Amino acid sequence: MADAFLKFAQLLVTGLVTGSVYALVALGFVLIYKSTSIINFAQGEFVLVGAYVCLWIVTGLGVPFIPAFILTMVGSVFMGLVVERLVLRPMIGEPIISVIMVTIGLAALLKALVTIFWGTQIRVFPAIFSQEPIRLGQVIVSEVYVWTFFFALLFLGVFAAFFKYSRVGIAMRAVASDQMTAQSMGIPVKLVFAISWCIAAIVSGVGGILIGNINGINITLADFGLKVFPAVIFGGLDSILGAIIGGLTVGVLENLMGGYLDQFFGGGVKEVAPFIVLIIVLMVKPYGLFGIKEIERV
Amino acid sequence: MPCGLFHSSYRKDDEIFKTWWVRGWLIGLLAFLVALPTFAPGISQILNTNVTNLCIIIMIYIIGAHGLNILTGFTGQISLGHGAFMGVGAYTAGILAARLHVPFFVALPAAGLMTAAVGMVFGIPSLRLKGLYLAIATMAAQFILDYAMRNWTSLTGGSAGLNVPYAAIGSFEFNTDERFYYLVLVLVVLATAFTKNLTRTRPGRAFVAIRDRYLAAEVIGVNLFKYRIMSFGISSFYVGIAGGLWGYYITIISDEHFTIWLSVQFLAMVIIGGLGHVLGAIYGAIFMVLLPELLRIPSEALSGTFPQMFVIFGTLQEGVFGLIIILFLIFEPDGLAARWHTIRNYWKLWPFSY
Numbered sequence: 001m002a003d004a005f006l007k008f009a010q011l012l013v014t015g016l017v018t019g020s021v022y023a024l025v026a027l028g029f030v031l032i033y034k035s036t037s038i039i040n041f042a043q044g045e046f047v048l049v050g051a052y053v054c055l056w057i058v059t060g061l062g063v064p065f066i067p068a069f070i071l072t073m074v075g076s077v078f079m080g081l082v083v084e085r086l087v088l089r090p091m092i093g094e095p096i097i098s099v100i101m102v103t104i105g106l107a108a109l110l111k112a113l114v115t116i117f118w119g120t121q122i123r124v125f126p127a128i129f130s131q132e133p134i135r136l137g138q139v140i141v142s143e144v145y146v147w148t149f150f151f152a153l154l155f156l157g158v159f160a161a162f163f164k165y166s167r168v169g170i171a172m173r174a175v176a177s178d179q180m181t182a183q184s185m186g187i188p189v190k191l192v193f194a195i196s197w198c199i200a201a202i203v204s205g206v207g208g209i210l211i212g213n214i215n216g217i218n219i220t221l222a223d224f225g226l227k228v229f230p231a232v233i234f235g236g237l238d239s240i241l242g243a244i245i246g247g248l249t250v251g252v253l254e255n256l257m258g259g260y261l262d263q264f265f266g267g268g269v270k271e272v273a274p275f276i277v278l279i280i281v282l283m284v285k286p287y288g289l290f291g292i293k294e295i296e297r298v
Numbered sequence: 299m300p301c302g303l304f305h306s307s308y309r310k311d312d313e314i315f316k317t318w319w320v321r322g323w324l325i326g327l328l329a330f331l332v333a334l335p336t337f338a339p340g341i342s343q344i345l346n347t348n349v350t351n352l353c354i355i356i357m358i359y360i361i362g363a364h365g366l367n368i369l370t371g372f373t374g375q376i377s378l379g380h381g382a383f384m385g386v387g388a389y390t391a392g393i394l395a396a397r398l399h400v401p402f403f404v405a406l407p408a409a410g411l412m413t414a415a416v417g418m419v420f421g422i423p424s425l426r427l428k429g430l431y432l433a434i435a436t437m438a439a440q441f442i443l444d445y446a447m448r449n450w451t452s453l454t455g456g457s458a459g460l461n462v463p464y465a466a467i468g469s470f471e472f473n474t475d476e477r478f479y480y481l482v483l484v485l486v487v488l489a490t491a492f493t494k495n496l497t498r499t500r501p502g503r504a505f506v507a508i509r510d511r512y513l514a515a516e517v518i519g520v521n522l523f524k525y526r527i528m529s530f531g532i533s534s535f536y537v538g539i540a541g542g543l544w545g546y547y548i549t550i551i552s553d554e555h556f557t558i559w560l561s562v563q564f565l566a567m568v569i570i571g572g573l574g575h576v577l578g579a580i581y582g583a584i585f586m587v588l589l590p591e592l593l594r595i596p597s598e599a600l601s602g603t604f605p606q607m608f609v610i611f612g613t614l615q616e617g618v619f620g621l622i623i624i625l626f627l628i629f630e631p632d633g634l635a636a637r638w639h640t641i642r643n644y645w646k647l648w649p650f651s652y
Contacts, residue, residue, distance in 0.1 A: 237431070
C-alpha cells in the first residue's frame with residue numbers, strides 16, 4: 001500500500017515539474033496565437049535553440065550559469081525579432097495553411113542549424129545544483145526538480161503580472177482582443193507582434209534550459225514542443241490561464257499513464273498518451289476548457 | 299491565330315482538353331512516359347543516378363499528393379496525418395500479401411479502403427474543428443498511428459520490418475523496376491484522371507464550396523458533415539493506395555518511413571506545387587523527390603574538400619527543405635502551378651503581352 005502510494009506520489013511530482021515547463025512553453029505558444037493568430041510549429045525548436053545556446057555559452061565560452069542564462073534570454077529576444085521580421089511579417093494576410101507551413105519550414109531550418117553547429121549527441125549541463133536529493137516525507141526529489149519548478153512558476157508569475165499590469169501587456173491584450181480597434185487607438189500592432197514572438201522565444205528558451213538541466217540536451221528536445229499542443233488544446237488555444245493548467249495537467253497525466261500503463265503496451269505510452277487525450281478533448285470540447293467558443297454570424 | 303479562348307457553350311467551357319493543342323501535348327507526354335524505361339539506363343549513367351527508380355517514387359508520391367490535394371486544396375481541410383495514413387495503406391497491403399497471401403489486385407484496393415476508413419474516423423473532428431484546431435487534431439492522429447505501427451509488433455513487425463512479396467497478377471511478377479514502372483504509370487494516369495474529373499462532379503463542387511465559404515455552402519444545401527468526411531475518405535484512399543504501392547515496391551515496410559516528417563513533406567508537395575490545382579500535386583511531388591537528388595550532387599562534389607560534408611548531408615537536406623518552404627511561401631505563395639500559368643500566359647501573347 002505504502003509502495004503504491006509512493007509510486008503515485010513520485011509520478012505526480014515528476015509530472016508536476018515537467019508540466020510546469022510545458023506550461024511555460026505553452027504560455028509562449030498561446031501568446032503568439034492570441035496576438036497574431038498564428039500557430040507556431042517551431043515552438044519546440046525555440047526550446048532547442050535556447051537550450052543549446054545556453055549550453056554553448058556555459059561550456060564553450062566559460063561564462064557562469066546565471067549570466068549565461070541572462071545572455072540566452074537576450075539571444076532569444078534577438079531570435080524572436082529576426083524570425084518575426086523576416087519570416088512571419090511577409091505572411092500577414094496569407095491563408096492559414098501557408099502560415100502553418102511556414103512555421104513548419106522554420107522548424108526544419110532551425111533544427112538543421114542546431115545539428116550543423118552542435119551535432120546530435122546528448123550533452124549535459126555542468127552540474128549547477130547540488131546532487132543531494134531532497135526528501136519530502138518519503139518521496140525523493142532531486143534539487144534540480146525543485147529549482148525547475150520554482151523557476152517555471154516564477155516566470156509564469158512574472159509574465160502573468162506583465163500582461164495584467166504593464167502598459168505593453170495591456171496593449172498586447174488589446175491587440176489580441178481586436179486588432180483593428182487597437183490599431184485605431186494608436187497601438188503599434190506590428191510592434192506587439194514582434195514583442196509576442198520575443199516573449200515566446202524567451203519562455204521557450206528558459207523552458208529548454210530547465211529541461212536540459214534535468215535530462216541533458218540533444219536534438220529530440222524539439223519534440224518537447226509537440227507535447228505543448230495537447231496542453232494548449234486542453235486549456236483552449238487562446239487562454240493563458242488555460243495554457244498553464246493544461247501544461248500541468250498534461251505533465252501529470254503523461255507521467256501517470258506512462259507509469260501505470262507501460263507494462264501493458266510495451267513502453268512509450270508517455271509519448272502518445274497526451275495525443276490520445278487531445279483527440280478526446282477535441283471531440284468533447286472543441287475549444288478546450290477555457291477557450292472562447294467562436295460564434296459565427298453571417 | 300486566335301488571341302484567346304472563346305467558348306460559345308457551357309459544354310465547351312467544361313471540357314478537360316480545351317484545345318487540340320493540349321490534347322496533342324498530353325498524348326506526346328504519355329508516349330514519352332511509356333518510352334522512358336527504354337532509354338532510362340542511358341540517362342541514369344550520365345546523371346549517375348537511377349532514373350527509373352526516381353520516376354517510380356515520384357509517381358507513388360504523385361498519387362499521395364493528389365489525395366492530400368483533394369482534402370487540403372479542394373476542401374480546405376488541413377491534414378498533418380497523411381504520412382501515417384500512407385503507413386496504414388502500406389501495412390494493410392503488406393500484411394494481406396505477406397501473411398494471408400491475398401493477391402495483389404485485391405490487397406491494393408483493400409489498402410485503399412482500410413486507409414479511407416481510418417482517415418474518415420480521424421476526420422470526424424473536422425465537423426466541429428477548423429483550420430488550426432484541425433491541423434493539431436490530425437497531427438495527434440499521426441502520432442497515435444505512428445505509435446501503433448511501432449509498438450503493435452505482433453501485427454506490424456515493428457522496427458524489424460515486414461517483408462512484402464512482389465506484386466503479381468497471375469504468374470506475372472512485377473519484380474523489376476521496369477515492370478513496376480508501368481504498373482505505377484497506369485495507376486498514376488488513372489488517379490490523375492479521376493482527380494481531374496472529381497472537380498467537375500457534384501461532390502467536387504461541394505468540396506470547393508466548403509473551402510471557399512463553408513457557411514454559404516451550408517446555406518445553399520451542402521451537407522458539411524457528409525462532404526467533409528467524404529473528402530477525408532477519398533483523400534485517404536489515394537494515400538492508402540500510394541502506401542500499398544510503396545510497400546510492394548520497397549518490399550520491406552518499417553515504421554521509420556511514416557513519421558510526421560512524411561506528413562510535412564506531403565503538405566509541402568501540395569503547397570509548393572499549388573493548392574487546388576491538379577497539376578500542382580504533380581509538380582510538387584516531382585520537386586520534392588528531385589530536391590534531395592539535386593542536393594546530393596554538390597554535397598558529393600564538396601565532400602572531397604570537406605569530408606564532414608557527407609555526415610551532415612541529411613541535416614543539410616532538412617535545412618534546405620525548410621528554407622525552400624519559407625522562401626516559396628513568401629515569394630510564390632500560389633505554388634509552381636500558378637507560376638507555370640503566369641509564364642504560359644506571358645508567352646501566349648508575346649511580344650505583345652501587357
